Amino acid sequence: MNSDSNANILLKVSHLKKKYDSDYIINGLSFEAYRGEFISILGPSGCGKSTLLQLIAGFLEPDEGEIYIADQLVSSATTMVGPDKRGVNMVYQNYALWPHMNVIQHIDFGLKQQKLSKSEREHTAQHLIEMLRLQGLEQRLPSALSGGQQQRVAIARALSTAPKILLLDEPMSNLDSYLRLQMRFELKTLFKQLGTTVLYVTHEPEEALSMADRLLVMKDGRVEQIDSPQMCYYRPVSPWVAGLLGAINSTTSSEIDQSEEEVRVGDQRLRGTVPVPETFIPPGNRVELRSRPEDITIFLEKPESVPENYSLVSALVLYSSFEGKHWRCTLFVEPDLIFYALHHEQVLPNTAIWAIGRVDALYIYPTSS
Numbered sequence: 001m002n003s004d005s006n007a008n009i010l011l012k013v014s015h016l017k018k019k020y021d022s023d024y025i026i027n028g029l030s031f032e033a034y035r036g037e038f039i040s041i042l043g044p045s046g047c048g049k050s051t052l053l054q055l056i057a058g059f060l061e062p063d064e065g066e067i068y069i070a071d072q073l074v075s076s077a078t079t080m081v082g083p084d085k086r087g088v089n090m091v092y093q094n095y096a097l098w099p100h101m102n103v104i105q106h107i108d109f110g111l112k113q114q115k116l117s118k119s120e121r122e123h124t125a126q127h128l129i130e131m132l133r134l135q136g137l138e139q140r141l142p143s144a145l146s147g148g149q150q151q152r153v154a155i156a157r158a159l160s161t162a163p164k165i166l167l168l169d170e171p172m173s174n175l176d177s178y179l180r181l182q183m184r185f186e187l188k189t190l191f192k193q194l195g196t197t198v199l200y201v202t203h204e205p206e207e208a209l210s211m212a213d214r215l216l217v218m219k220d221g222r223v224e225q226i227d228s229p230q231m232c233y234y235r236p237v238s239p240w241v242a243g244l245l246g247a248i249n250s251t252t253s254s255e256i257d258q259s260e261e262e263v264r265v266g267d268q269r270l271r272g273t274v275p276v277p278e279t280f281i282p283p284g285n286r287v288e289l290r291s292r293p294e295d296i297t298i299f300l301e302k303p304e305s306v307p308e309n310y311s312l313v314s315a316l317v318l319y320s321s322f323e324g325k326h327w328r329c330t331l332f333v334e335p336d337l338i339f340y341a342l343h344h345e346q347v348l349p350n351t352a353i354w355a356i357g358r359v360d361a362l363y364i365y366p367t368s369s
Contacts, residue, residue, distance in 0.1 A: 010035045010197050011056070011165060016065035018051055018221075025051045026062075027221035033165075036195045038188060040208035040229075042244070043218035049201040052218075053167045056199070057090050058083035070164060087164035091171050095154035097142040103129075103153050104138040110160040128156040131190060148179050155187070159194070166191070168200045172207070184210050205245050209233060217241050235275040239288050239365050242275075247290040249339035252367050254289055256281045263287055263364060266334040270311045272362035281366045288365045295361040296341035298329060299354045310356045317351045331355060 011033040018026040025048045033039055041049050054060045055075060056067060067075035069088070074081040089110075097106060107128055111121040129135055132152040142150055151171055158166055172180045188211045191198050202208050208215055209229040216226045225237045236242035243250065254263040254270075262271050272289065274281065281287060306312045315331040318338070326342040331353070333339070341355055 008034045010037075010070055011199075012066075012068040013052075013056070014066045014068070016052075016055065016067065017063045018048075018055060018060060019063055025221050026055065029065075029218075029221060029223055031216060031223055031226055033197055033199065035197055036192075038191060038198045038200065038211060038213045039216055040212035040214075041199060041201045041216045041218060042203065042205060042208040043224075044203060044244075047218045048221040049203075049218055050169050051221075053090060053169050053199065053201060056165070057088050057167055058086050088167060089158040089161060089163040089165075090167040090169065091151075091154045091158050093170045093173055095142075095150050095171070097150055097154060097157075099142055102139050102141055103134055103145075103156075106153050106157045107160050110157060114161060124160060128159060131193075132156045147175050148183065151175065151183070155190075159196070163196070165197045165199065168198060170201055170203070172202075180207065187211070209245075217244065234360075236290075236363065237276050239290050239363075242290040242363050242365075246292045246294075247363060249291040249293065249296075250288065251337050251339070252286060252288045253336055254287055256283055256285050256287050256364070261359075261364060263289065265289075265313065265337055268313050268333065270313060270362060271359045272311070272364045273360045274364045276365075279366065281364070286367045288367050290363040290365065291339065291357055291361055293328065293340040293342050296339070296355050296357045298331075298341050298343045298347065299356070300347070300351070302354050303356065306356055309359050311359055311362065312354060312356045315353055315355050317347045317349055317353055319349050320346045322346070 009032050014030050016026050016029045017024055029052065043049050051060065055062055058074065058081060061080055062075055062077060064077055066073055069086055073079055074086050104125060107125045108121055111124055129138065132155060134152055134156065137145065137149060145153065172183055175183065184207060200211060212229050214226060215229045215232045217224045217232060219240055225232055225241050232241065233245050236245060239250065254265050257264055257269060261274055262269055313333055315333045318330040318332050320327045320329045326344060327346050329341050329343050329347050331339055331341055347353065
């Protein structure tokens, strides 16, 4: 990393650990965030996502490790800078709005703490109201606001003090699917306009991918992968990351062939991709395969030709289920491989079919045994 990149680092988390009772919920976690960067933090419930945000905000003390904000040590086992002195604000899943305060009072609350003049507070509040499309709602209490409006009030309140870092803990989990889709674009556009550094926790892969400059995938209190959304999606570093990002087809019954990117499945051979650079798998070793149903195409007759970057396998349809845009077909390949593919029409059980998939979308990983 060059000196310009180092100067652009706003947040540095180093070897962080936090345990509850005897279990580590954060276990040796390290990463850096740049100024103006949007990082989506993705992982299942219980992996430590919310705990990480609370450690960065200063609501929890680490057992080990350090947190630096703008080169200042703010957290360690022996140092704790108060939450109000970090330049960090947080928006919670339930928004944590005060029921007795209207919209303008929520926004004005943080401004008063900064001891700004009345005219300065009014100017800033009006600017936030316009940016977050809250015009006409200034006198409403939270109980008179929709979920999307409450979310925007919570974000306006958090932005009113111009924080260095904004932490968002699943802020769209209470919204319906259409509003979530709309808010993804609006929030990312807003934060880019403001140049705000954002850490955004979610357990929804599509949401994380669509909003992030970089994606931080957490597992068991650690960073499993941190990279661009495209790299995490197309080159997942482990079967676990691949599965989290939609590669739910999985088998460990295959063996690597003489070529390190060709595998045997029963009497058939498939070509795939080893997504982790410089990974060598000795011929004959068992491997784990991962792929996404949407990357597999079904043919009822054997194709006359198969493009060079695709693999072909014969399979039997076990059953099909209708999902609206497509049918999900469950397929079986001798001796014991079951996987899914998406098709535009129903295919009856016990139908023999041919399936092809892109070589670069069939991931090959060494097994631990």
